[in-house]
Amino acid sequence: MNPTTTKKLLLTLLAWGIAVIVFFPIFWMVVTGFKTEVQAIAPPTLIFDPTLAGYNTVIERADYLKFALNSIVIAFGSTLLALLVAIPAAYSMAFLPTKRTRGTLLWMLSTKMLPPVGVLMPIYLLSRDLGLLDTRTGLIIIYMLMNLPIVVWMLYTFFKDVPKDILEAGRMDGARTFQEVVYLLLPLTLPGIASTGLLAVILSWNEAFWSLNLTTSDAAPLTTFIASFSSPEGLFWAKLSAASTLAIAPILIFGWMTQKQMVRGLTFGAVK
Amino acid sequence: MRERTSGRTVGGFRNLFLQGPAVTLLLLWMLVPLGMTIWFSFQRYNLMMPSVSGFAGWENYYYLVTDPALWTAMGNTLLLVGSVLAISVIGGTLLAVLFQQEFFGRGIARLLVIAPFFVMPTVSALIWQNMMMHPVYGVFAWLSKLLGLPVIDWFSAMPLISIIIIVAWHWMPFALLILLTAIQSLDDDQVEAARMDGAGPLAIFWFITLPHLKRAISVVIMIEMIFLLTVFAEIFVTTSGGPGLASTNLAYFIYIRALLDFDVGAASAGGVIAIILANIVAIFLVRTVAKNLET
Structure with missing residues (x-):
């Protein structure tokens, strides 16, 4: 065997060893979801009769679907709203830049720096007084605002990559701003908009500070639902694992699909 | 015109x-x-005591800074932020170099190793608490027994370290994801030239790769710091800040004052402290990003 192949084999062994260790808790969770409750707490083994009982009980519980639906409505609702507000803003920043554009962008970024726990009390009291505690509307509004700076930033970086000539050509033909955005810009930047949207969905789906503090049952998303397993009487590992697997699977796939563009969004364009 | x-x-x-x-x-x-x-x-405001109200001056702050629990929480916050940063930045950098090499099944291995970043915090906390670190049924306990080592009851023996492990498991893949992207823009010719000049892999890492990653690393540090200052769900689900105050950080401390004691005044004073801390970090992040915006 020549030295390059040996080196490659050793690297493969090392890298895969680390990858397997890092991924193990997720793998173990998925496996445990296919066990019975008795097998779940038996000494760890990979040899067992897989059963769908855990998944069935979780899905059959009517409230699981309610929590899943809450997560979907809140994540996608807040993302759509954020895109709706952010697209015009990012458009004007990218195509009609002024002296103030840079300052506005940086200011938007700085609003992300307010730690949620610093404003826990006001947001809690405002939600209570406006009747938004434990409602989907409340979380949709908060997540929309939470993700708005990232969404504007990401869209701005994607829009800036669009050659100005294309839009100029459209403008000559007498296209209004609205038409310009809808018929020219959106189709051109659809992949960028999609990955921006997916990132916002991921961040909203996994958010666990506001959801734990502002929802209890009616509007509780999956983060809150899973947390309810932490009570001692709720220790059913197979069910916990099945519910967790269902809760993270779509987001894991979204994340894998958009990892390249996510780096851009998460670092505000500082790393491409 | x-x-x-x-x-x-x-x-x-x-x-x-x-x-x-x-x-x-x-x-x-x-x-x-x-x-x-x-x-x-600056108000006397407690939801449980509606009769007490009015301007409090610095009373809430005074009460807060003389509360030893605040300093325990601050110490824990520092320890948590520092350890997770060290683990994720050092680990992330080394892994970025490793996963940049050519090996079999690289694409899949990369997907596996960044996966934890996409797991919601309540799920990762419960998997670790129950299936990994459980003193009776956990995988760690089983491994210890297999190797003849004493079994550790992670969350009561070392609660803060357990939280650090869970949080680092989430954020190390984030660092890796960012640094792996950054390392891909490294100029191959430069590395090749250095190798021709007789530079070993360590020298290449130290004098070429690391300087190239400098900005990405600083961005990772700042972003993680902002999130790590207010880690909440992992503590809420597993230890509830205990035993005692052993795993209470600043965020959890404020949460106790706010939604368990309903002391709006004290919680808000704590909130102001958290905001000030986060903004010290934020100023540096905004500066770095601003520099990048010009080019």
Whole structure:
């Protein structure tokens, strides 16, 4: 065997060893979801009769679907709203830049720096007084605002990559701003908009500070639902694992699909 | 010429119209809660004692800084932020170099190793607490027994370290994801030239790779710091800050004052402290990003 192949084999062994260790808790969770409750707490083994009982009980519980639906409505609702507000803003920043554009962008970024726990009390009291505690509307509004700076930033970086000539050509033909955005810009930047949207969905789906503090049952998303397993009487590992697997699977796939563009969004364009 | 001047004024109105909603919403989102937190922090305001009210001056702050629990929480916060940063940045850098090499099944291995970043915090906390670190049924306990080592009851023997492990498991893949992207823009020719000149792999890493990653690493540090300062769900689900105050950080401390004691004044004073801490970090992050925006 020549030295390059040996080196490659050793690297493969090392890298895969680390990858397997890092991924193990997720793998173990998925496996445990296919066990019975008795097998779940038996000494760890990979040899067992897989059963769908855990998944069935979780899905059959009517409230699981309610929590899943809450997560979907809140994540996608807040993302759509954020895109709706952010697209015009990012458009004007990218195509009609002024002296103030840079300052506005940086200011938007700085609003992300307010730690949620610093404003826990006001947001809690405002939600209570406006009747938004434990409602989907409340979380949709908060997540929309939470993700708005990232969404504007990401869209701005994607829009800036669009050659100005294309839009100029459209403008000559007498296209209004609205038409310009809808018929020219959106189709051109659809992949960028999609990955921006997916990132916002991921961040909203996994958010666990506001959801734990502002929802209890009616509007509780999956983060809150899973947390309810932490009570001692709720220790059913197979069910916990099945519910967790269902809760993270779509987001894991979204994340894998958009990892390249996510780096851009998460670092505000500082790393491409 | 005429067209350009008119275009500019129309552009001004258009900008206002287009950016208005986003700017107004964010302005409200920032100023209203911030103003309220600062206002509350100077008030006697407890939801359980509606009769007590009025201007408190610095009373809430005084009460807070003389509370030894705050300093325990601050110490824990520092320890948590520091350890997770060290683990994720050092681990992330080394793994970025490793996963940049050519090996079999690289694409899949990369997907596996960044996966934890996409797991919601309540799920990762419960998997680790129950299936990994459980003193009787956990995988770690099973491994210890197999190797003849004493079994550790992680969450009661070393609660803060357990939280650090869980949080680092989430954020190390984030660092890796960012640094792996950054390392891909490293100039191969430069590395090749250095190798020709007889530089070993360690020298290449130290003098070429690391300087190249400098900015990405600083961005990772700042972003993680902002999130790590207010780690909450992992503690909420597993230890509830205990035993005692052993795993209470600043965020959890404020949460106890706010939603368990209903002491709005003290919680808000704590909130102001958290905001100040986060903003010290934020100034540096905004500066780095701003520098990048010019080029």
